[in-house]
Amino acid sequence: MRLTQGAFSFLPDLTDAQIRSQIEYCLQNNWAVSIEYTDDPHPRNTYWEMFGNPMFDIRDAAGIMGELQSCRKTFPQHYIKVNAFDSSHGRESLRLSFIVNRPDKEPGFSLERREVGGRNLQYTTKSYAVDRPEGERY
Amino acid sequence: MITTDKLDLEAAFRDSQIGEVLDGLERELIGLAPVKSRIRDIAALLLVDKLRASLGLSAGAPSLHMSFTGNPGTGKTTVAMRMAQILHRLGYVRKGHLVSVTRDDLVGQYIGHTAPKTKEVLKRAMGGVLFIDEAYYLYRPENERDYGQEAIEILLQVMENQREDLVVIFAGYKDRMDTFFRSNPGMSSRVAHHIDFPDYTPAELHSISELMLEQMQYRLSPEADAVLLEYIERRIQQPHFANARSVRNALDRARLRQASRLFEKRGGLLSRQDLMTIEAADIRASRVFSGNT
Numbered sequence: 027m028r029l030t031q032g033a034f035s036f037l038p039d040l041t042d043a044q045i046r047s048q049i050e051y052c053l054q055n056n057w058a059v060s061i062e063y064t065d066d067p068h069p070r071n072t073y074w075e076m077f078g079n080p081m082f083d084i085r086d087a088a089g090i091m092g093e094l095q096s097c098r099k100t101f102p103q104h105y106i107k108v109n110a111f112d113s114s115h116g117r118e119s120l121r122l123s124f125i126v127n128r129p130d131k132e133p134g135f136s137l138e139r140r141e142v143g144g145r146n147l148q149y150t151t152k153s154y155a156v157d158r159p160e161g162e163r164y
Numbered sequence: 165m166i167t168t169d170k171l172d173l174e175a176a177f178r179d180s181q182i183g184e185v186l187d188g189l190e191r192e193l194i195g196l197a198p199v200k201s202r203i204r205d206i207a208a209l210l211l212v213d214k215l216r217a218s219l220g221l222s223a224g225a226p227s228l229h230m231s232f233t234g235n236p237g238t239g240k241t242t243v244a245m246r247m248a249q250i251l252h253r254l255g256y257v258r259k260g261h262l263v264s265v266t267r268d269d270l271v272g273q274y275i276g277h278t279a280p281k282t283k284e285v286l287k288r289a290m291g292g293v294l295f296i297d298e299a300y301y302l303y304r305p306e307n308e309r310d311y312g313q314e315a316i317e318i319l320l321q322v323m324e325n326q327r328e329d330l331v332v333i334f335a336g337y338k339d340r341m342d343t344f345f346r347s348n349p350g351m352s353s354r355v356a357h358h359i360d361f362p363d364y365t366p367a368e369l370h371s372i373s374e375l376m377l378e379q380m381q382y383r384l385s386p387e388a389d390a391v392l393l394e395y396i397e398r399r400i401q402q403p404h405f406a407n408a409r410s411v412r413n414a415l416d417r418a419r420l421r422q423a424s425r426l427f428e429k430r431g432g433l434l435s436r437q438d439l440m441t442i443e444a445a446d447i448r449a450s451r452v453f454s455g456n457t
Binding site for chain 2: 083085086087090093
């Protein structure tokens, strides 16, 4: 099951040229771009690991593309996303985030039901991938 | 799409708006004839390459890494900034900003610190020009465990593989840069343009000072003008002379003296003229004229 989180996730995967122009757009708006990766794609997992430092003061997408290539090389079977942070007053939050790398096989999520208080049901989802320990999931 | 095989170099020149930058260079940089002619050469080459590319002739991106050598205050940083502009107008670099660094920004303090630091700087410089001032400090042969070598290796790799992404300019004193390049043959062969910045003559320094004063909106009284020329001639003889930088400092000190001179005789009213004019006495009070250097 294809993971749909962040911008563009219902589109076919972006090509490198498309990623580059998205990053170029972020830089034009003075957003700080960073790269994050994870192998726990649960939608509520907001704590992805950051690859390197957040990249401030960058003028051209080439630097970030280089960093992205080295992240892909290190974690070819992880989810990788590009974040753009807007530091302007009143915003101070992420403005854009999109996935740029995903594992070859995405097993998807299971739905678990739990009975509580009589016949009430609580639902939770869990990625099949997280049954195995961190680093061996994909 | 070009259909004829006659191309208009003049039109390409106009379109690139490179003329403005070159004229600005001519106007605002005094002297430096060899530097200007080399910049013209490079601009011409890039322009011709662009035309060649439009006809489908091979126009491999020329290596434009440079080395600027010269004494302090001869305008290396200023020219580097212009160079970034020119390369941007010609479409050689995408953004045309200048990132100016020294050894401290590239070399780390412990094992494993250098590579991320250097890469960080390179990332910032992508799409523009990386200006490494006093580049010879990167290489310290007296300490074999110095991390400078690591920074040099990363630089070399990027200079070679990402030529279209950034231009690196090394700057420093002539003799020490020569030693630097001799001990790093890999570096030397990747730097295509070695430009030497000559010292200024007193007359050139005088014109530079006029330009500076104009920018600061001051002017010299006629006597002060003569004294300034004399000042420059004397200052050149003294140790630690740093060309245009010394002149700038001298003018800054003259402004201080002018301010306190005006302050001394407060009570009277000052005209715009008074506020703008530097008198001969303001310059003559310099230690350069006191005889004992």
